Amino acid sequence: MSSVPLTAYLMLALILFCIGLFGALTKRNAVIVLISIELMLNAVNINLVAFAKYSINPGLTGQIFSLFTITVAAAEAAVGLAILIALYRNRQTVNVDEMDTMKR
């Protein structure tokens, strides 16, 4: 049975990862940056699940791992947003390039 090769999944994941990375590094809105990071995590999840099926030792491990990842990602999104809101309250902005207190 000819099925979709592993490479195809990996390619998809790679493309999504790159898009997420690009978004995270170039977008100015902090919310979009957060969501781009979610996209990157998703791309990784695809890899995990793909390797769960196609690999030397196939099994459930990859899927379970991706479940944990999703959990952590959800927590991260929540905390990230909370920080964003606190920040917005103090600085009245969510623009990433105005958040340069490290420099000052």
Added chain:
Amino acid sequence: MLQMSWLIPLFPLLSFILLLLFRKSKSESTAWIGVLLTGISLVMSVGVFLAVWQGEGIKTEGTWFQIGERAITMGFEVNPLNALMLVIVSLVSFLVHLYSKGYMHGDERFPVFFAYLGLFSFAMLGLVVSPNLLQLYMFWELVGLGSFLLIGFYYFKPEAKAAAKKAFVMTRIGDVGLFIGMVLLFWQVGSFEYDEIFASVKNGDISSGMLTLTALCIFVGAVGKSGQLPLHTWLPDAMEGPTPVSALIHAATMVAAGVYLVAAMYPLFQASEAALTVVAVVGGLTAIFAASIGLMQKDIKRVLAYSTVSQLGYMMLALGASGYVAGIFHLTTHAFFKALLFLAAGSVIHAVHTQNIEEMGGLWKKLRITGPLFLIGALAISGVPLLSGFFSKDEILASTYADGKYGLFWLAVIAAFMTAFYMFRLFFLVFTGEARGNEKGVHESPSVMTFPMIVLGVLAVVAGYLNTTWFGTFLSDYLAQGPVELPHGDHHGPAWIPLVATLAAALGIGLAYLIYQKGTLSRDWITRSFPSLAEVIYNKWYIDEGYDQTVVKGTRGLSKLGVLFDRYVVDGLVTAVTNGVQGLSKIGSRLQNGQVQSYGTAAIFGIVILLLIVALTGGYFS
């Protein structure tokens, strides 16, 4: 007796140490420590000399330290040459100690002076008994130290400071020559021992070029120490030291060390015709050159200093002209009469408190002992028959002539004439005529000062009979026992040579008499006839100035250049590097704009580079 001869140098060393411990003592009886200990050395030296006269000799050595397979040895050796030197050195040293007791009376660093004298005597005696070149070199430097300390004894005088420094540095230049020669010889022979060096010279193990090179290097050392051309300028300046020091170091002993060195290494020189010729030419030129400067000096000690340089030139000339015995002979007689002259000059200075001969005059009547002794010295150095200088100078002339160096022979004769002239110019100006300066309260020196002069006066008269054609050539027979094969035995040239020498001396004395005593000839007769020549001679041929302009200025200029180089190039390079780093970090800090995304981009670049490396090389650890 001979086994104990290594103790000879140690007594003065003991004196040095004891006197340093007593340096705060105000009592002048501390001087007796020095006198006594050098006296013991003198007695032992005479004993050793007598033993060697009987044909004995000794050489003892032990390992000093060992490097790899080679042992560096130390020890002592007594042979005819250095036994003679031992006597000369310890005798003059003893007499100068005694004399200084009176001369240095009232000086607040009285014990220190004697300590330095002790150090010098130790070094000089140690130099003489050295059985190898390395040990000789070490004492050679220590002798320089003693000389330096004594010249700079009046440390608060700027002239003394400059003179001490100059003496040390100028002789150091020579020493480096000796050092190079010694080291080169070591790699040729594999040892510093005289015996082994001479053996390989004899066997022809050393190529002739190397022989000449090493001999010349060693001769450079002698040039420095003995004040030969062109390193003579320190010796007249060294007269800033106390006068007994000039007598001891800069007339009788240390400056003769150069001559001694050439004599001790004579087989090496004999093996190289070129080296001998150089020695002779340098000696001859120094003799006449220094004599010419002596003609016009006004400082009593400087006249004597130039005279010393000139006489040392004679000795070198003798050695260079194969007159080994003549050179040593002159060294011996010169030690006595020049020490006498210096001590007498010191006595004069002690009396009138000036060194300028223009301010003296008519002292003959006031200094009834010093005057005649000075006259004896002057007659001896001028080569007046029957005094010691006559015999030794005659031999030098004879051997020069016999060696076929006719040009140098006539040069030496002219120098003899000049010597006679300036010595008697000095004598007449100081002792006869009217008193030109303030001479109130001038009195004869105490007996502790006159006694050494009398001893030296006697020796200045009789030392010549050590080696005469009339009574026997004791000295050359004696020296023939030594390790050096005496060059062509008989040196007694034509009978007219003594006549010529005597004539030259008589002419010189007569001319001085006519000018300075009788006044028949005007004093500035020569100065007026050859003004520019006189100017040049009066300024010592501008040698000092020449060195100042070339070597000193050059060195200082190089040093300044070095400082600039250090500041601008070396430090500049460093500054350039730091500026570069700073510039880079400025650029870097612009990247640090505080925006997380930029950092992220940078991090991605880093990851990409690492991945590239892994992708291209296949991984370092795989």
Added chain:
Amino acid sequence: MNAWLLSILIFSPLLGVLVLMFVPSNDEKSIKWLGVLGTLFPLGIALVVLSAFKMGGEGLQLTEKFSWISYEVFQSKGQVSYPIFYEVGVNGLSMVLILLTAVVSVLAAIASFSIKQNWKSYFILFFLLEMGMLGVFAAQNLFLFFIFFEITLIPMFFLIGRWGYLEKEKAAYSFLIYNGVGSAILLIVFVALFMKTGTMNFEQLAYTFSLPQAELNQLFITKGFKMGMLIALLVAFAVKLPVFPLHSWMVRVHVQAPPAIVMIHSGILLKIGAYGVIVFGAGMFPDQFKSLAFVIGLFGVINLLYGAFLALTQTDVKRVLAYSSVSHMGIVLIGLAAGNEFGMTGAVFQVVSHGLISALLFFLVGALYERSGSSELSAFGGVAKRMPILAGVFLAGGLASLGLPGMSGFISEFMAFLGLFEKMPVLAAVGTLGLILTAVYVLRAVLAITFGAEKELHEARDLTSSERVPAFVLLAAILFIGIYPAWLSDMLRPTLDAILLGLGG
């Protein structure tokens, strides 16, 4: 007892630190005396070590070895383990240097009486510095050597930067930067050696590199690699030594650091560079070292002459001495370049001798500074009148520095040049010019201070009795080595013979 002796010695200065912890920091007097006692203790142990040391014995003695760190790496050829041991030991060379360290430390501690503030932290840093120095010379592997090497840098930085003169911070930073670069290069070399050979032990490394090239090829060690390592090592130690043109930090440190620290620095720390070149350079890469001999000799002569020329016109006596150190380190290089027994011995003698001489001279300069508040030559004159002992010792130190026979400087200069004259006579002859220049600048400086008309100093007292101890001890040591060099040369011979065997000279 013997089994632990060296470790006790290395860490003995820590006892001083421990004791000082319980002393109130304003109790000046007891801190200073404890400082001296704290350095006397290591000296005592060093003497015990000396008595346990068999003179003329072959190889290492009093060795200690404990496994310390070990890690494994999976490589294509399998699992390879890289053990690092704590291993110390002494041979003749390091014994000499350890003794020098212990002695100079005590004297520097006495000289530290002139420190005006923060005595407690001063002495704590001082003890750490001493521990580092002792460790550097006793370490028998690269790792330990490097750790102790770094331990010397940090206290030194603070000692210069806090207790120095006007431009102390600048001096401290340039010290740190130059030495930091040097030790960075050192670290790279050490890691590379470790990766290639899997050992850090000096003897094993030397053995590995002495294997025939065919066997070395299996370890991927090429001739080029060895040469590169040697050059990097030489550069790293050239910073420390220092070699022209990397000397400017050293001049700055010598001028700005407090005199007691300069005694340590010039007396011992610079010697680590020479020690490194001998142990790592000549000891591990003899063939390559030989082929670089001419370059090393050339740099030696350049150092000698350059330092001497620059010392000629300096107006600050500290600068004169600093450049004189540059010049004297040239003699070490000259001796090493000769690569024969005379040259090697001369180099080590010069290391010891210069350590003593420069410690003495800087001590005296410190004493003079305390009396006059200046180190400019023009501020002094006729010191011999009111302070005859100081002037006398100063003159003696100067004469030792210019290589007067009977003092240690002569032996080292003589042997270094004797060695070089065998191999490169022309270069050596050029180098002898340095002997003359040395005489000129030393006398210029010494005479300007001690001779001449007397100038007013605000406090003209001669050396006090606590100052006489270091001065006389150092002078005695200088004279002792000058008169009886056999003591030192016998101690060194087995070690140097082993190195010379490698050099084939």
Added chain:
Amino acid sequence: MTGEMIAFFLLALTAITGGVLLINLTNVVHMVVALIFTFIAIAGIYITLSAEFVAVVQVLIYSGAITIIMLFGIMLTRHQEKEKRAPRLKIILTGLAIGLFFLIMYGKIKDLNFGQQDVELHVDNTKKIGIELYSHYVIPFELTSVLLLVALIGSIILAKRDDDEKEAKK
């Protein structure tokens, strides 16, 4: 060309389109909505990979929860809805780096094939995951719950208006 392949291509296309829209749209809300497509498409991909449970979780959490919080975040932080573009240089540099990254990774994965696949994975998928989670991975599982609790409390504290501060200001 099997049905599986067609499904994969369609889903992949949707996911990538969503991503590209995320990059190119200017309205922030639109961006988030575009991403919902991606998330749902990824859930589909999970199904083709025989991971039904993960797919469901994906739809629930990503498409449901996270996107909604993000929209809330956008609403709460009222601001200009239009997203301004970043400076051109930054985009070029970042693009270059990511492009290189892509190329390298592409080179590495393009021929990756383990030649094996688990055909039993879809059978009782949820049940098996449950068993695994409560047996083998029970400790991480419990830890995750702690993590979620901490995140919950942390978010509340962070987002809470700081009343003391306000009062202090008054």
